Amino acid sequence: MKPVASPAQDSLELTDEVLALHAWRMPDMVLYQHAYEEWWLAPLEDAVPLVKVNRAGLNLLNAMNGKVTVGALLEKFGPRVCGPNGETGRQCLERWPVPKFSLCYFGAEPPTGDRGDARWHLLLLKIREGWQGTSEFEGETHLSDFHAHEIGSPEGHFETIETTVSHLFREPSEAMAGLTYGRLLAKQLKKLGWWDRKPRVLLEVGGGLGYVARDLGGGLSPEERQGVRYVFVDITRPFVKSQLAMGREGGWAAAGLQANAEQLPLRDASIDLIVDNENLADMTPVKLTRREVESDKGASPLHQEALDWIRHAKLSLGAEVPEEFIFNLGPVRFVAELWRVLKPGGRAILVEFGIEEGFSAPVKLPGHTEYEVQYSHLRQVARLLGFQEKFGALPHFLNMRPDTRVLCTGAAYAIRRFCEAAGRSFAIRAYTESEFRHALGDMLPKLSGHHFHDISDPAWFGLWDFKVLLLEKPAAASQPKPQIKDVKGFRWGGMR
Numbered sequence: 001m002k003p004v005a006s007p008a009q010d011s012l013e014l015t016d017e018v019l020a021l022h023a024w025r026m027p028d029m030v031l032y033q034h035a036y037e038e039w040w041l042a043p044l045e046d047a048v049p050l051v052k053v054n055r056a057g058l059n060l061l062n063a064m065n066g067k068v069t070v071g072a073l074l075e076k077f078g079p080r081v082c083g084p085n086g087e088t089g090r091q092c093l094e095r096w097p098v099p100k101f102s103l104c105y106f107g108a109e110p111p112t113g114d115r116g117d118a119r120w121h122l123l124l125l126k127i128r129e130g131w132q133g134t135s136e137f138e139g140e141t142h143l144s145d146f147h148a149h150e151i152g153s154p155e156g157h158f159e160t161i162e163t164t165v166s167h168l169f170r171e172p173s174e175a176m177a178g179l180t181y182g183r184l185l186a187k188q189l190k191k192l193g194w195w196d197r198k199p200r201v202l203l204e205v206g207g208g209l210g211y212v213a214r215d216l217g218g219g220l221s222p223e224e225r226q227g228v229r230y231v232f233v234d235i236t237r238p239f240v241k242s243q244l245a246m247g248r249e250g251g252w253a254a255a256g257l258q259a260n261a262e263q264l265p266l267r268d269a270s271i272d273l274i275v276d277n278e279n280l281a282d283m284t285p286v287k288l289t290r291r292e293v294e295s296d297k298g299a300s301p302l303h304q305e306a307l308d309w310i311r312h313a314k315l316s317l318g319a320e321v322p323e324e325f326i327f328n329l330g331p332v333r334f335v336a337e338l339w340r341v342l343k344p345g346g347r348a349i350l351v352e353f354g355i356e357e358g359f360s361a362p363v364k365l366p367g368h369t370e371y372e373v374q375y376s377h378l379r380q381v382a383r384l385l386g387f388q389e390k391f392g393a394l395p396h397f398l399n400m401r402p403d404t405r406v407l408c409t410g411a412a413y414a415i416r417r418f419c420e421a422a423g424r425s426f427a428i429r430a431y432t433e434s435e436f437r438h439a440l441g442d443m444l445p446k447l448s449g450h451h452f453h454d455i456s457d458p459a460w461f462g463l464w465d466f467k468v469l470l471l472e473k474p475a476a477a478s479q480p481k482p483q484i485k486d487v488k489g490f491r492w493g494g495m496r
């Protein structure tokens with residue numbers, strides 16, 4: 001049974017069936033005590049105003065322990081005033097389980113997953129499906145349309161819609177050896193020898209606000225940057241403006257254009273080095289059917305293109321092809337474009353979350369759905385094209401300290417909202433405990449329910465799901481293929 005209301009609904013009808021269910025309050029919920037008898041809660045959806053409760057409302061929330069039924073809660077709290085604006089307990093019970101609030105869950109069974117702390121994962125997935133109002137595939141052009149037309153505020157995008165690893169670590173962090181993400185990236189690329197021969201044209205694809213460019217520049221000396229042209233390509237026009245400003249702040253001679261990276265408007269063999277950070281999952285997904293695979297006939301030109309790649313690169317679809325599955329056509333097209341635009345001897349670093357076997361699953365975010373990268377397919381395509389490639393987990397590549405403890409990102413989102421309502425600023429970042437204390441100051445004792453994770457905890461940000469794919473185009477077809485260099489003292493970890 002799925003008792004939650006549809007996303008369009010503001011409240012859930014308390015039918016007899018619902019009253020018989022048990023109630024669980026959302027775990028790890030952060031509360032802010034704004035006044036002596038007033039507490040604030042942050043609904044999951046940003047557009048829904050903060051929920052304010054008095055002591056009776058707080059008691060109602062605390063009573064949702066999985067043992068109590070909705071009916072018993074209604075009996076005890078239904079007519080009582082639970083909020084400063086006269087909200088009754090009944091109104092709270094009707095609203096709080098709706099996906100856009102997601103303050104509690106009503107069910108016959110606890111919403112368990114198979115992984116300790118991530119036990120609410122399945123519930124959150126349902127809630128996220130609610131954001132789009134569908135669990136169905138949204139079509140091949142959904143992602144490019146979203147990025148090209150629907151991102152209104154570049155500043156808020158990475159704070160509220162999707163937070164990236166590079167955004168979380170845009171300030172120096174203990175987890176990054178005291179550096180920012182971009183600076184550590186610069187250090188590792190130099191260790192790899194990718195600056196031994198200075199690139200003349202560096203292309204960054206999907207640079208977001210431009211922090212990676214700023215900090216890559218900051219991690220290199222003026223001499224190392226001198227003579228390098230830094231070119232941005234992004235499908236989202238407002239981002240390009242921010243990238244140019246940040247790129248120049250980082251000391252680069254920067255240029256930028258709006259374009260879809262699946263068809264780069266760049267000349268063949270014109271680029272020395274390409275950086276693509278957390279962008280592959282935004283590229284065109286195609287939903288294929290077993291029937292199409294078996295008949296080798298695609299239902300559309302896009303499907304046929306996907307089938308042609310599968311056949312050409314001999315991609316394994318497992319012993320039994322599922323009836324329907326997602327194929328990362330966009331990332332495959334992109335890698336083919338990299339092969340075309342890179343000079344012989346040119347290199348690319350691609351970073352994104354993904355899987356190494358099986359089929360890509362959707363990741364629901366507000367307003368859009370991204371797709372895991374199926375890396376064994378992408379690597380095989382890269383090899384087919386002629387690339388040398390190396391692959392591994394991002395934290396290994398960056399030599400990150402797995403035991404660094406950082407603030408839960410869910411808590412950070414809630415605290416940002418409380419601060420905003422209280423007229424203070426609070427940026428979404430991977431705060432260590434001391435950084436958090438410093439950022440919150442006198443507000444800290446009024447907060448409860450927030451917690452810290454080891455960055456290696458899958459329940460934090462799934463950091464180990466982020467992979468690095470290094471590509472190198474051989475210098476010339478007639479020469480022996482160079483291997484991507486293993487550097488003494490450089491811990492490759494799981495890179496292979």
Ligand SMILES: C[S@@+](CC[C@H](N)C(=O)[O-])C[C@H]1O[C@@H](n2cnc3c(N)ncnc32)[C@H](O)[C@@H]1O
Nearest residue numbers: 164166206207208234235236260261277279282
């Ligand atoms: C998740 S953001 C990552 C931003 C940034 N690299 C970071 O690490 O924070 C994805 C970026 O890729 C851009 N993008 C998405 N699809 C694209 C496409 N098909 N071609 C070019 N850029 C794209 C988005 O506009 C955005 O700047």
